[in-house]
Amino acid sequence: MTSFDSSPTLTAWRALLAIAVVFVMLATSGWTAVRQQHSASPRETALASWAKDRIAGHSLPDVGAPAYRLAHFFATLTAGQQVALADKYPLVVGNLDGAPVTLRYRANRHALTEAESAEEQRTLDVRLSPDGRHQAALRLERFRSMLAGDRQFLSFDPSGRGRAAEVIGDLDRAERVSVVVPGVDTNLLTLERTGVKKNAAPVGMAQSLYAAERSARPGSRTAVIAWADYTAPVGIGMDAMLGGLATEGAGRLNDFLDALPGTSDVSLFCHSYGSVLCGVAAQGLPSRVSDIAVAGSPGMRADNARALHTRATVWAMRDGDDWIADVPNMAVGGLGHGADPVDPAFGARIVSASGAIGHSGYFEPGTESLSNFAAIGVGAYNSVTCAGTDGACHREISGETEA
Numbered sequence: 001m002t003s004f005d006s007s008p009t010l011t012a013w014r015a016l017l018a019i020a021v022v023f024v025m026l027a028t029s030g031w032t033a034v035r036q037q038h039s040a041s042p043r044e045t046a047l048a049s050w051a052k053d054r055i056a057g058h059s060l061p062d063v064g065a066p067a068y069r070l071a072h073f074f075a076t077l078t079a080g081q082q083v084a085l086a087d088k089y090p091l092v093v094g095n096l097d098g099a100p101v102t103l104r105y106r107a108n109r110h111a112l113t114e115a116e117s118a119e120e121q122r123t124l125d126v127r128l129s130p131d132g133r134h135q136a137a138l139r140l141e142r143f144r145s146m147l148a149g150d151r152q153f154l155s156f157d158p159s160g161r162g163r164a165a166e167v168i169g170d171l172d173r174a175e176r177v178s179v180v181v182p183g184v185d186t187n188l189l190t191l192e193r194t195g196v197k198k199n200a201a202p203v204g205m206a207q208s209l210y211a212a213e214r215s216a217r218p219g220s221r222t223a224v225i226a227w228a229d230y231t232a233p234v235g236i237g238m239d240a241m242l243g244g245l246a247t248e249g250a251g252r253l254n255d256f257l258d259a260l261p262g263t264s265d266v267s268l269f270c271h272s273y274g275s276v277l278c279g280v281a282a283q284g285l286p287s288r289v290s291d292i293a294v295a296g297s298p299g300m301r302a303d304n305a306r307a308l309h310t311r312a313t314v315w316a317m318r319d320g321d322d323w324i325a326d327v328p329n330m331a332v333g334g335l336g337h338g339a340d341p342v343d344p345a346f347g348a349r350i351v352s353a354s355g356a357i358g359h360s361g362y363f364e365p366g367t368e369s370l371s372n373f374a375a376i377g378v379g380a381y382n383s384v385t386c387a388g389t390d391g392a393c394h395r396e397i398s399g400e401t402e403a
Contacts, residue, residue, distance in 0.1 A: 041159030042115075043091040050092045055081060063096060067259035070098025086110065095155045097259030101171055108153040115158040116143040142188050155229045155256075162188030163230065165256070166203055168210040169223035177264050178213065178224045178377040180205045181253065183272030183296075184240050186232035200360035202226040208363045209269065212374035220378050229256065233273055240273055241335050243280060243301055250281035257286050267291040267377050268312075271362065272324065275300055276337050282308035291315060291376050295353065295362040295369060296324045299337025305347035315376060316341035316348035317369055317387065319356040342387075349393035352385040 040048075053060050061073045074082055082100070086093040086107040093099050094107035122128065122136035139158070146153065146164070155165040171177065182202040192203035199208045206226035213222045230249030233239035257266060266289045270278035278292050279300025285292075292308075293315040294300065305314045318325060329340040341348050355367030362369040368385050375383040386393035 041157075042118075043095070043157050043159055046089050046091045050089050053089075055085065060085075063092060065098075067098035067255070070096060071100075071259075074099055074103070090114065091157065094153070095157060097255050101154065101167075101261055104154055105152045105167075108156040109147065111156050111158075112143055112147050112153070115156075116140065116147060119143060119158075138189055142191065145192065154225065158188065161231075162191075163228060164188060164191055164226075165229045166191075166206065166226045167223060168206050168226070170221065171223045171225075172261055173221055174223035174262065174264050175221045176213075176223075176378055177260060177266045178206075178209055178222065178373075179227050179253075179257070179266060179268050180209060180224065181227055181268060181270040181274035181278055182232070183274045184233045184235060186228045186230075188228075191226070191228055197360075199363045199365075202228045205269075205271070205363040208365060208370060209373055209377060212365070212370050213377045216371070216374045216380060216383070217378040222378060224377070227253065227256065229253075230277065241337075243276065243334065243337070246273070246277040246280045246301070249277045250284070253277065253281045254284045254286070257289060260288075263288065265290040265379065267293065269373055269377070270294045270297070272296045272298065272359065275341070279308060279337070282310040282312070285310055285312060287311065290379075293317075293351075293373060293376050294341050294348075295356075295373075296322050296359050297337075297341045298324055298327050299329050299331075299339060300341055301331070301337050303339050304345070305341075314341070314348040315351055315372075315384075315393070316346070317351045317353040317356075317362070317372065318342045319353040319358065319361065319369065321357060322353075322359045324359055349384075350387040351393050352387045354385075 047063060050060055050063065055077070061070055082103055083106070086103050087110055090107040090111035094104050094111050096104070119136050119140040123133055123140055125133070128136065152167040153164055154167050155163065157163045180202060182205065186202060190201055193201040198204040203226045206224045210222065210224040213220070213224070230252050231245055233245055239245055260266065268278050268289060268291065270292065275294035275297035276299065278294065279302055282292060289312045292310065292312045295317050297316065300308065302308050308314065328336065329338065330336040331338045339346050342350050344350065351372045353362060353369040356362045356364060356369040361367065364370060372384050375381065382394060384393060
């Protein structure tokens with residue numbers, strides 16, 4: 001683990017460096033905040049039709065209604081009526097917190113099939129530039145991959161750079177649920193990767209964590225969700241230094257968690273900018289969220305763990321080769337994300353990331369970072385390896401789950 005020098009001189013130089021970087025970025029690249037597109041997306045079109053439609057003589061519910069109300073609405077429908085709505089409005093039902101999980105899986109498979117067909121037509125559209133057709137080909141390849149086998153998507157929206165959330169395991173029967181919250185450059189094209197970068201992408205992270213949890217406790221019923229269902233910053237630009245996208249994503253995350261089925265404990269595994277999002281979301285997390293584990297964090301927009309105002313246990317790790325250690329931990333006029341979660345003064349339980357390589361290697365099999373994540377995910381807290389030799393991350397631990 002990286003050592004910390006808290007001298008006033010070093011802190012001042014880091015602050016000046018961060019401010020200088022901000023001005024250089026503003027001067028050379030301009031403001032890079034994500035702006036809303038004016039043209040209606042496929043989902044926006046579907047939402048407009050949904051708002052005017054009726055079923056069995058009744059208006060369809062407001063999609064912004066609380067999840068429990070939407071769950072009650074679907075409970076009043078017959079199985080045939082549920083399927084009819086999912087097939088008619090896949091981009092609505094597939095993203096509707098409160099709709100039955102299996103119905104959302106069906107709706108999103110339907111939406112993916114429609115997106116695949118539309119993207120295939122775009123690859124043949126001579127009005128598009130060569131780069132446009134290339135992007136269409138990449139998206140087509142992604143949609144075909146997402147449709148392969150029996151993959152389960154709890155959300156899917158192809159609009160813009162796209163969003164999705166994939167479930168690994170049986171969510172309805174899970175005793176423990178883990179949610180992976182990724183960082184910058186998260187979109188449909190980066191949802192999954194192959195080769196050496198597989199476990200640096202959201203789906204690879206979730207698959208790797210699921211396998212590690214099954215290995216840690218073979219008899220436990222677990223599910224892992226790759227939650228790439230928010231607008232993430234593009235690269236290390238202004239958006240990555242601000243909290244706007246984290247705030248918007250935090251609201252989406254809490255709505256998503258509120259709608260998860262059952263009463264199982266939920267653990268969040270937040271990487272890089274995803275940890276900023278989790279920090280903002282912390283105060284509004286459902287009580288069933290037992291753990292927030294962050295890796296490679298630039299800060300959680302809080303001075304310390306207590307300031308997160310959460311009952312969840314906060315865990316933190318950082319590999320010694322992670323470049324994020326060189327990013328100044330500060331907050332000036334909304335820029336920067338505050339205190340370092342692996343600084344002992346922050347108050348998180350600092351765990352080992354031994355074996356991880358760089359900023360994106362925390363979910364690699366064989367690393368202590370992954371085995372620690374898995375132990376947290378299944379509630380085997382006493383199996384977690386602390387970063388130090390004094391076992392400080394085990395102090396006053398309660399809630400160990402029986403094997």
